[in-house]
Amino acid sequence: MAAPRTSDDDKPLDPSVERVRRKLLRFMIVNLAILFIAFALVIGAFIYKSSLAPKRAVEQETQIRPPSGADAVAGTIAIPAGARIVSQTLSGKEVLLGLELADGSRSFLLYDLQAARTLGTYSVKAE
Template sequence: MTAIEPDDQEEKPLDPAMESVRRKMVRLQIVSGAIMFVSLMAVFGAVVYKTMREPKETASTAAASGVPSDAPLAATLSLPLGFKVQSTSFSAGQMLFFGETVEGTRKALVFDLRTGRTVADVTVAGN
């Protein structure tokens, strides 16, 4: 086997330019490591926040429309006397009744199922 010279084992001091580059590289490595650590902690924090938070119900669920899941909703709407319903529509927990009164006036009545009351009484004027 070849013998290794003892002076090859000793580290020789770097020239000043290389020592400056080495210091900059060490500083860059420490800053990069700190940034990566902070980013990783932010991701873990977001995951923990999402898992610990109470789930929000979507608009497609019955609770979002105001209808209880254990029993059907019961409500009574009193339309004006002699009101002739021509069409109805339902959206987001509200019912629209479109029709004519006894006097021939066209009206749109909006009934909210959550509150159980008429929220709009619109007279439709026109030819």
């Protein structure tokens, strides 16, 4: 077996190669420092933005309060004859009713619960 030659590793580098090695080492250190500083700034910006973000607002209370006892509200919403309600959506004081009419077509009825009046009727037609 041949013993490893250690004399090759111990030889000093050529001065020009040593200068290039030092420049590369300095370049690497500067770039890593810039990278770490940029990373710290990004993390700091995320923390800063999240600490200043407004807390989620509590959902606004609907304007219609549930009645208690004798104060119960009653009313009638007129829909076309033969129509049936297939969907409904309540938003504050307004309700949107999805209707399937007697002829099979669809329409939407927007109704104001507080004023007890129809705000609009929208027909859905295929083109």
